[in-house]
Amino acid sequence: MAETYDFLFKFLVIGSAGTGKSCLLHQFIENKFKQDSNHTIGVEFGSRVVNVGGKTVKLQIWDTAGQERFRSVTRSYYRGAAGALLVYDITSRETYNSLAAWLTDARTLASPNIVVILCGNKKDLDPEREVTFLEASRFAQENELMFLETSALTGENVEEAFLKCARTILNKIDSGPALPFRLGPRPRLREAVSQRALAPEKLHRHLSPFLGHPALFLLRYKRYLCKLLTDVRIYIHFPTNCAAISPSLTPVPGLRGGGGADPANEVTRTALPNQVPALGGNAGAAQVCADAVASAGARSRAQRARRGGASRAVGAGYGALCGAGRLAQTAAPGPEEKAR
Numbered sequence: 532m533a534e535t536y537d538f539l540f541k542f543l544v545i546g547s548a549g550t551g552k553s554c555l556l557h558q559f560i561e562n563k564f565k566q567d568s569n570h571t572i573g574v575e576f577g578s579r580v581v582n583v584g585g586k587t588v589k590l591q592i593w594d595t596a597g598q599e600r601f602r603s604v605t606r607s608y609y610r611g612a613a614g615a616l617l618v619y620d621i622t623s624r625e626t627y628n629s630l631a632a633w634l635t636d637a638r639t640l641a642s643p644n645i646v647v648i649l650c651g652n653k654k655d656l657d658p659e660r661e662v663t664f665l666e667a668s669r670f671a672q673e674n675e676l677m678f679l680e681t682s683a684l685t686g687e688n689v690e691e692a693f694l695k696c697a698r699t700i701l702n703k704i705d706s707g708p709a710l711p712f713r714l715g716p717r718p719r720l721r722e723a724v725s726q727r728a729l730a731p732e733k734l735h736r737h738l739s740p741f742l743g744h745p746a747l748f749l750l751r752y753k754r755y756l757c758k759l760l761t762d763v764r765i766y767i768h769f770p771t772n773c774a775a776i777s778p779s780l781t782p783v784p785g786l787r788g789g790g791g792a793d794p795a796n797e798v799t800r801t802a803l804p805n806q807v808p809a810l811g812g813n814a815g816a817a818q819v820c821a822d823a824v825a826s827a828g829a830r831s832r833a834q835r836a837r838r839g840g841a842s843r844a845v846g847a848g849y850g851a852l853c854g855a856g857r858l859a860q861t862a863a864p865g866p867e868e869k870a871r
């Protein structure tokens with residue numbers, strides 16, 4: 532029977548040779564320590580389906596060779612990775628010193644948004660420690676990484692490292708930027724002004740220069756304002772088809788992921804391997820995850836920019852409305868005219 536899962540994440544295990552990358556992978560997949568582990572040649576692969584926050588996630592893990600001579604080969608496997616375990620050996624300062632180079636590779640070759648967890652492996656060899664917990668955690672903090680000390684030998688924190696990384700990726704996808712206006716029925720003005728993009732104080736600021744009584748204005752032009760807000764909402768709402776999120780994806784008719792309003796969810800749920808012919812197979816699905824995470828970041832930036840634009844548009848709209856109001860006032864017959 533085909534394996535089912537909600538998400539598929541491509542993970543990398545990177546770091547210098549001999550830090551225990553293959554052993555970490557083996558411990559995570561097989562739940563036991565890999566005796567007589569040899570140097571990896573090129574890359575090795577493993578996968579496991581885990582449950583993270585009620586969601587089924589398939590982790591597709593690429594264990595890369597740490598030796599310099601394989602660097603050009605392993606670099607070609609970075610593309611599309613959503614997460615990475617960056618491993619050093621706590622008993623070897625040399626492996627710690629090369630972390631920055633590995634991290635640069637991950638962020639340039641995989642994605643700047645890749646979720647990385649720093650793993651100080653061989654925690655069981657504490658008496659031989661050359662790198663303190665404190666300095667490594669400082670490095671992690673400075674480089675926006677999560678951090679754990681692990682032992683592939685005892686299994687300590689191994690599962691936690693992979694799950695923590697997966698959880699963070701899921702959170703990143705789920706907590707895509709809040710919609711400035713929720714999709715659904717036409718918003719009532721009261722609801723619309725309570726949205727973040729149009730806080731009541733902003734509304735007041737736009738109106739007060741034109742009229743002495745903004746409340747009266749609101750009451751009078753409620754219908755026009757609602758229409759204006761609906762138009763603005765249509766203009767700024769999320770594109771719901773996945774082709775607009777990632778040009779490399781083709782939505783499959785009739786297949787939607789039920790991921791709610793967040794298109795990132797929909798893409799990762801629906802675009803399973805056979806649905807991404809351009810990228811092909813599992814690598815394609817993994818690419819989708821990276822695209823979704825990356826697009827969440829890009830979307831938030833674009834949204835911020837659009838929100839600014841939308842607020843300005845709303846402001847301009849009010850200006851026009853208020854201008855029209857004033858024109859109407861000027862054009863309205865004065866008391867003398869009325870008497871005549």
Ligand SMILES: Nc1nc2c(ncn2[C@@H]2O[C@H](COP(=O)(O)OP(=O)(O)OP(=O)(O)O)[C@@H](O)[C@H]2O)c(=O)[nH]1
Pocket residue numbers: 546547548549550551552553554555565566567568569570571572595596597598652653654655656681682683684685
């Ligand atoms: N004590 C201890 N030894 C470990 C641990 N993890 C790995 N080792 C040992 O470290 C050595 C290297 O482990 P590997 O997993 O092959 O290291 P690697 O990072 O995959 O090395 P490359 O494939 O060359 O990049 C082996 O002798 C392992 O037995 C650990 O947590 N504790």
